[in-house]
Amino acid sequence: MNNGDNIRNVPCVLVFACLTGLPALAVAEDSPAGDVSSARMAERIEALSEFGKNPEGGVSRVAFSEADIAGREYIKKLMREAGLDVHVDTAGNIIGRREGSERDLPAIMFGSHIDSVPGGGNYDGDVGVIGAIEVIDVLEENGVVTRHPLEVVSFTDEEGGLVGSVAMTTGLDDSHLDDTSHSGLTVRQGIRAVGGDPDRLDLARRKPGELAAFIELHIEQGAILDETGIDIGVVEGIVGIRWWDIVIEGFANHAGTTPMNRRRDALLSAAELTLEINRIATSMPGRQVATVGRIRAEPGAPNVIPGRVVMSLEIRDLETAKITQVFDAIEAAAAQITKERDTPIRFEPTGVASVPAPTDERMRRIIAAAADGLNLSYKVMPSGAGHDAQDMTHIAPTGMIFVPSRDGISHSPKEYTSPEDMANGSKVLLETVLAIDRGELE
Numbered sequence: 540m541n542n543g544d545n546i547r548n549v550p551c552v553l554v555f556a557c558l559t560g561l562p563a564l565a566v567a568e569d570s571p572a573g574d575v576s577s578a579r580m581a582e583r584i585e586a587l588s589e590f591g592k593n594p595e596g597g598v599s600r601v602a603f604s605e606a607d608i609a610g611r612e613y614i615k616k617l618m619r620e621a622g623l624d625v626h627v628d629t630a631g632n633i634i635g636r637r638e639g640s641e642r643d644l645p646a647i648m649f650g651s652h653i654d655s656v657p658g659g660g661n662y663d664g665d666v667g668v669i670g671a672i673e674v675i676d677v678l679e680e681n682g683v684v685t686r687h688p689l690e691v692v693s694f695t696d697e698e699g700g701l702v703g704s705v706a707m708t709t710g711l712d713d714s715h716l717d718d719t720s721h722s723g724l725t726v727r728q729g730i731r732a733v734g735g736d737p738d739r740l741d742l743a744r745r746k747p748g749e750l751a752a753f754i755e756l757h758i759e760q761g762a763i764l765d766e767t768g769i770d771i772g773v774v775e776g777i778v779g780i781r782w783w784d785i786v787i788e789g790f791a792n793h794a795g796t797t798p799m800n801r802r803r804d805a806l807l808s809a810a811e812l813t814l815e816i817n818r819i820a821t822s823m824p825g826r827q828v829a830t831v832g833r834i835r836a837e838p839g840a841p842n843v844i845p846g847r848v849v850m851s852l853e854i855r856d857l858e859t860a861k862i863t864q865v866f867d868a869i870e871a872a873a874a875q876i877t878k879e880r881d882t883p884i885r886f887e888p889t890g891v892a893s894v895p896a897p898t899d900e901r902m903r904r905i906i907a908a909a910a911d912g913l914n915l916s917y918k919v920m921p922s923g924a925g926h927d928a929q930d931m932t933h934i935a936p937t938g939m940i941f942v943p944s945r946d947g948i949s950h951s952p953k954e955y956t957s958p959e960d961m962a963n964g965s966k967v968l969l970e971t972v973l974a975i976d977r978g979e980l981e
């Protein structure tokens with residue numbers, strides 16, 4: 540784990556060169572990052588929050604809704620005003636392109652999403668899109684023309700399963716197109732409603748090598764940066780997630796006439812296993828998390844000993860091997876409980892497992908160096924939430940920049956990131972883009 544604060548007292552440039560073996564990347568004094576405007580970003584976040592505004596002060600701007608479509612028009616307008624050449628790909632992703640000075644170089648892409656969960660906030664995704672447009676505005680104002688083309692992206696329906704980025708990278712499953720989105724439209728209808736073409740999604744695919752890099756600026760959605768007072772999170776990867784249903788078989792019997800020593804109580808075993816799961820996840824070194832989020836006892840009556848329990852298990856970590864290790868330990872604990880209580884326990888995998896998506900190590904170094912050069916403290920950290928960036932790791936060197944979420948609150952109208960923190964994120968994004976453009980990735 541790294542943390543800018545630890546190395547603030549020594550010449551960071553030297554520390555960087557030593558730690559990474561890469562050339563030091565001090566930010567030049569005349570860097571255009573100084574022109575990133577927190578006021579302009581805050582103003583635009585506020586303007587964007589009008590689309591789908593809810594009474595609690597957040598937004599319900601679910602993908603493909605009228606609010607989403609209106610918000611997308613606002614983003615397109617900002618992109619055009621920044622001088623970008625705007626188009627919507629067949630998956631409905633909004634892409635604004637700025638040509639570079641050298642022919643045949645792949646584009647550097649950066650951006651996020653503007654759709655929200657129902658009852659969401661004004662920062663999740665939005666900061667990444669507004670921050671990306673801010674980068675273009677500042678380059679434009681400073682007359683900086685990059686060697687590589689730049690593409691700002693606002694992905695389609697992130698909250699409904701990373702629709703736009705999956706379509707751009709590994710390809711959307713046909714079955715997913717028939718899912719009903721929160722807007723009431725199917726994903727297929729929704730893509731059409733925002734100007735895409737669900738019958739020609741292959742045209743939205745980008746091949747590995749077609750992009751020089753992808754960078755996503757995003758709010759942390761957790762409390763680590765806010766609680767520690769650190770400015771920037773350098774994301775080391777997006778965690779993998781696995782889900783199971785745990786089925787525990789006991790024996791349903793009369794709660795009044797069955798003595799305590801003659802019971803096969805499935806709920807009692809479930810309670811014990813739940814505590815074990817927490818103990819296992821907590822006692823291993825690392826940052827793995829394991830959660831029982833749902834439990835159902837059958838038949839579910841006050842006067843019947845539970846004969847069967849179905850409960851969920853979710854495990855997340857940056858490494859598949861760690862997820863397996865945690866699961867193996869839980870399985871062993873379950874076997875022990877079965878032996879003691881005579882309640883057979885089985886684990887049924889459910890849902891689509893997502894594999895961990897590490898970011899590109901070189902990108903982490905570039906982002907960390909950018910933060911350092913701007914005198915911002917940083918911390919290397921995993922992302923416990925899913926993001927479009929995880930799909931982009933399949934086709935391009937990918938990096939992710941986190942800025943603090945006040946009190947770690949997200950997917951809520953109470954979500955908040957200060958204008959200064961948003962601007963810090965955009966500055967780091969700008970310096971990262973310029974470093975990649977200089978060839979730091981090559």
Ligand SMILES: [Zn+2]
Nearest residue numbers: 663664697757
């Ligand atoms: Zn998001």
